[in-house]
Amino acid sequence: MSTPSPAPAARRGRRNRPDPDGPRATFRQLLPFLFEHKKVLVVVAVLSVLGAGATLVQPLLVGQVISRVQEGLDLGILIWLLIGFVVVSSVISGYQHYLLQRTGTAVVYSSRRKLIARILHLPVSEFDARRTGDLVSRVGTDTTLLYAVLTQGLADAVGNALILVGALLAMLFIDPLLLGLILLVIGGSVVVVVLLSGRIRTASTQQQIKVGELASGVERAVGSIRTVRAAGATDREVASVTRMASEAYDVGVRIAKVSALVVPVAGIAMQLSLLTVLGVGGFRVAAGAISIAQLVTFVMFLFLLIAPLATTFGAITSVNQALGALGRIQEVLDLPTEDAGDGVPRERVGTDAVAVADTVPAIAFRDVRFRYPDAVIAAREKAAAEARSLLEEAHVEPRVSDGAPEPEPAREVLRGVSFAVPRGARVALVGPSGAGKSTILSLIERFYDPTDGSILVDGVDVRDIARTDLRARFGYVEQDAPTLAGTIADNLRLASPEASDADCERVLREVNLGDVLERNELGIDAPVGEDGVMLSGGERQRLAIARAILAAPPVLLLDESTSSLDGVNEQRMREAIDAVARGRTLLVIAHRLSTVVDSDLIVVLERGRVVGTGTHAELVESTPLYRELARHQLLV
Template structure:
């Protein structure tokens, strides 16, 4: 499939992707050091029991040749075989259990970091790629433990023990096979770098595929309505092809390891049979010693084969770990916070104040917004404000929101309204100026306390999969069923509660698909009302409501707003006419502040917006 079929929304990536070292893998393993020590001990015990077996077999053959009684030898051999098998089985169980635990702990660590990343990272990254790192990338860490690394101590003992035994049996025969094994080991060492690079590229391709699938499924109704199903299938299929080709490169690199180990064993056997046969014929070596030597040869090659497999699996794991570590190395949202303790509010200060605030979105976030615009969807509506010609979204914005007042923000699309609420919530920090909460710079207020001060209703009113109650309790986990029912009926969602026998436990479906757009918006407002924060931030919260429901909603907001501060991004004239003050924005600047009648008289832009009922 040609590159022309690649999705236009796939991000470019490097060929090898992020890289990791074995040292970065150690913390994941050392979390389970106790079990790994037990595995190593069992590995040593199994190795000793295995090394004894060729010696016993050689002794049995020698006694058979001389006609001597076997006595306890045969039973001892059987006992050692059974014992080493039992130890190996328990060791295998511990390895599988520990491998699963490593995957679990790495996923928990990665999930924790992702959920604490700054919002700018989500704006700049693909959701599907982050999901892929939690899913498929962490799974590759499992192979590190289950394919030879954890039992390397026992394998090393087995290798050294077999080497020493073979040296005692016949040093000449041992020297004949050392060269073959050395060439094999060197070949695998060279291949390991190719495996790591190919695996990293494969995981990048899988991440891009997961992102493409997530995007297509998440907008399936839009895709179907636009008649774009076949085009999306082709675009996502191109990503699947990329992942397939990357997987083939990994398979090619890994496949070379298998014949190297096989060739080493076969060549060693041929050398032993040829040279050993001549030495038996010359009387320098007995048949029993040759058989024992051959058995030790197998014990020598087994750890090598295991080591070769471990090199391949570790190479793949390090490729995946590079992508995991890339996220773990990202700073959390509060990494650079300067707050040591919450500052005291300033008496008489406005609830919120903007002081010459300037802001520009990071380049990566702007690229993500442009990418979203290409596919006619806005994945992050706080990025809906278009940058001004010089790249700034806000350019010297100043206004006050008195405590207990209702302030409306109006202006054309892209004027900076949604960005103002994003800055208040500290999804981003201003690039210039300051935002004050009760007279204190919000950067000097602990984020938890800051956000507890706000009830925030986003423009797209996201709904979580689950039930009505799950959505309501997102910000109020201790709310009672009665409180949940009360706020739902206050925002005119009583009919949804009464649709079936489950009441507030009625499922809403993935992304609230079982609710209408207006119902999702009302549910988001109900969630903010239930939290009863002192300041409400409403981003065009009535835009999806009809006239009757809008009136009911305004009554509910009016009731709960008593004694609270409101900042409302206005979509309809009815939302702003009774505001204490209206802030008019245009291209990131405040061009007017006043009441409805004052602005109609003094600000031409507002007059024009009012004439069109603010529907911009």
């Protein structure tokens, strides 16, 4: 089958890179979030119509009351009707407010649910190119702004529109001249607010970006607090995060300044309108053009006209802020998931273990080349630049490496790698840092796809196998052995949710973690703390291996699985792995050659190329790099 070229990957990386001016959203993109609750919104609209009718009747009744008083007539039931409509209008408004608040909360929940589902299904490359805190900010802060769309005037726009139209018609009927003067004043204020709204939207988007950067900075500092404290860098981190908070504050002040202009514009429009009505209206009453009752009615309709306009002005501000946040939400929702374009299920391409001949390698690399996407490279370069900046501020010289060449982010990580992992064999990947060993496991797991060449599992290209089916064949233990916050059982059952307590305890003892069970009366329900802080580094590593063993996959992928263990526990771990590896394929990355000297096959990598394959004895004779590594570790 054909393989993707580097060019499209590069284009995808550029496309996914965040827009420096911030992502933009349109009102049309907001509608799907609202239409999910269309039944409630229809009820709100009906209530708005009823409330608008009850509100518009009140000035007319007041006018009738004034006229009857002037004429000395009995008020009859007019007062009771007026009181009734006031009560009905208030009750409708209260219930409508409840529905809007509830629906606003539901919109936030819906957007968060979609965003969480999308984020957790994104390709690994997106996590490498983006900062965790920024993604968390989109789920928390950005989605909250959608709440204002419903609660600040947008959803009851139907009622406001009816009140606006009804008030205009009534005012036109009472005195067209006064209405014309008022429309001139209000029209000018509307133009000003519309012009200001564009600036609010742009500034709001920038603010959300700054808040995302702030969240990333806090997440980085808190997540590495022990390292920061040990390095004496607390004050520098405080200064760095504070600088991000200051930038977010500056943008917030700009929004406040622009938004503050909207308030006086609305106030000036109302004051001028009222003064115009009282001045010109009083003159027209004196001239006999209209009556006092008509003037009072007109003034009441003026207030009814101003109220929807004020609400509309507020809605324009809140909607523009929400659209700025929605742009960042939509940016993530528009990203393709990892499963987009996934391969067909394994059963349809003949990769069942029972149907594959023993002579077919469990895993095979054929001239594989790989280069990280441009967006990932840019993110790593940015992180490196920030680290250098902090060192410069602290007047600390960058640490000189032990002679290893400086990595080049833009170069190919793998350059024509070819090797095979026989079924049921133990294969080790060794080589200096930066040789591409961990990248090989990432490609097998399909966190990334190769730039060129092919990777076969049971004779089938991994791009033709659905990721869920592919990963079900592997037990993968990462180099850092991350531990999830929760209990020991939570971590063990991550890949085996149906495992019994007895099975969990069995695998823990197999990896020499029995003492962890005994030191806490809760046993496997004992908490491990944030990032496994209540466990030692070696215990976290053994817990990760136990998790992989519990899933009982046909292939184990171990990345530096014994790097944090002492000599005694390393030997016990090797014995445990020996026991579970029987009948399974094992691919191991190791810097300690002593842990892999008895492997069936050792693949030596250097700068993304295979420079030797064979057993320990064969490589000592044939491969200078391996011989040098073995000499440094006193194995020859």
